[in-house]
């Protein structure tokens with residue numbers, strides 16, 4: 545499998561620009577299933593490329609589904625630690641920099657936003673301000689829910 549199978553031209557461009565020319569093993573084994581809408585549980589050692597293994601399908605699926613402002617939150621990524629959440633956010637910024645999407649990072653009371661053209665759903669930050677986001681990365685999700693730092697209007701079944 546090569547990265548060229550993706551229909552999102554801008555994603556391909558960013559992957560090439562970041563020198564991601566061939567998928568790693570975990571990416572090769574998971575991305576195809578994720579793009580088919582199947583549930584994927586993957587495990588691989590540190591540094592094997594797991595971050596792109598789930599970020600690429602997220603971006604590609606949102607693009608293929610023509611996700612728009614009225615569709616709500618498109619993706620919620622939950623990380624066990626703030627460091628991992630921030631790392632994921634940075635990779636998303638890199639591979640998604642040419643896209644018109646919005647993404648938010650919430651870590652322990654801090655809310656950072658990457659805002660582009662499409663506003664689709666709203667997250668309330670620590671100051672009670674509602675901010676729009678399409679792709680949300682959350683570290684310590686349960687803590688934030690308990691503290692009511694984050695309220696996400698989305699249907700998770």
Ligand SMILES: Nc1ncnc2c1ncn2[C@@H]1O[C@H](COP(=O)(O)OP(=O)(O)OP(=O)(O)O)[C@@H](O)[C@H]1O
Pocket residue numbers: 563564565566567568571588589590591592593594595596
């Ligand atoms: N297809 C690829 N080609 C080249 N480099 C890649 C590719 N995919 C990821 N990388 C690089 O490999 C490194 C490790 O990737 P990543 O952090 O996603 O691994 P990981 O498995 O999530 O690690 P961890 O378990 O520590 O979170 C990063 O520097 C990333 O830029």
